[in-house]
Amino acid sequence: SQTIHQWPATLVQPVGSPLSLECTVEGTSNPNLYWYRQAAGRGLQLLFYSVGIGQISSEVPQNLSASRPQDRQFILSSKKLLLSDSGFYLCAWSVGLSYGYTFGSGTRLTVV
Amino acid sequence: QKEVEQNSGPLSVPEGAIASLNCTYSDRGSQSFFWYRQYSGKSPELIMSIYSNGDKEDGRFTAQLNKASQYVSLLIRDSQPSDSATYLCAVLSGGYNKLIFGAGTRLAVHP
Numbered sequence: 001s002q003t004i005h006q007w008p009a010t011l012v013q014p015v016g017s018p019l020s021l022e023c024t025v026e027g028t029s030n031p032n033l034y035w036y037r038q039a040a041g042r043g044l045q046l047l048f049y050s051v052g053i054g055q056i057s058s059e060v061p062q063n064l065s066a067s068r069p070q071d072r073q074f075i076l077s078s079k080k081l082l083l084s085d086s087g088f089y090l091c092a093w094s095v096g097l098s099y100g101y102t103f104g105s106g107t108r109l110t111v112v
Numbered sequence: 113q114k115e116v117e118q119n120s121g122p123l124s125v126p127e128g129a130i131a132s133l134n135c136t137y138s139d140r141g142s143q144s145f146f147w148y149r150q151y152s153g154k155s156p157e158l159i160m161s162i163y164s165n166g167d168k169e170d171g172r173f174t175a176q177l178n179k180a181s182q183y184v185s186l187l188i189r190d191s192q193p194s195d196s197a198t199y200l201c202a203v204l205s206g207g208y209n210k211l212i213f214g215a216g217t218r219l220a221v222h223p
Contacts, residue, residue, distance in 0.1 A: 049210060090155055100144075101158070103156050105155050
């Protein structure tokens with residue numbers, strides 16, 4: 001069966017520090033991969049999506065970037081974190097329309 | 113900008129009652145619709161999908177879709193305290209399976 005791993009679960013980082021969040025999917029090939037952010041008490045905002053290795057589309061201009069170095073690996077990065085980058089970061093995957101998205105367990109990032 | 117609108121709630125219902133959650137969307141070309149449940153501090157989990165006009169039932173959950181009115185709803189029968197969560201409506205838009213989420217409705221089921 002397919003599983004999605006996301007780490008770390010929680011992270012506290014100072015303003016101006018770099019960020020790297022990793023997501024991996026098992027049990028499937030060539031998944032569509034997504035990064036979402038959920039600010040406190042808010043809905044899910046799509047940040048990036050990828051339909052294949054090296055293919056990244058950005059939904060909103062921001063202080064973050066994404067990369068997909070391998071088929072089942074998706075990385076979210078920042079060179080210098082801002083206070084406004086705090087939130088709950090969720091990785092998700094899909095392979096077709098019938099099943100919607102499956103989310104990882106998320107990373108709660110607090111920038112201080 | 114494609115939008116999905118939900119009443120933020122909280123929607124408070126007594127245990128055993130029917131909870132009715134509603135959602136409207138702006139993209140008339142949308143064909144796939146989903147309901148997710150999110151417990152506090154956890155990631156969303158998919159509970160229902162619906163693609164055709166009408167009702168789709170799965171256990172205590174019924175999803176309803178009216179594409180002409182651009183309206184999706186979720187009914188939860190025999191509500192239980194364990195159903196207390198935020199329910200997110202999501203609509204598939206665009207060419208790469210991009211799900212657009214509403215802000216969610218918080219449901220509180222009280223004994």
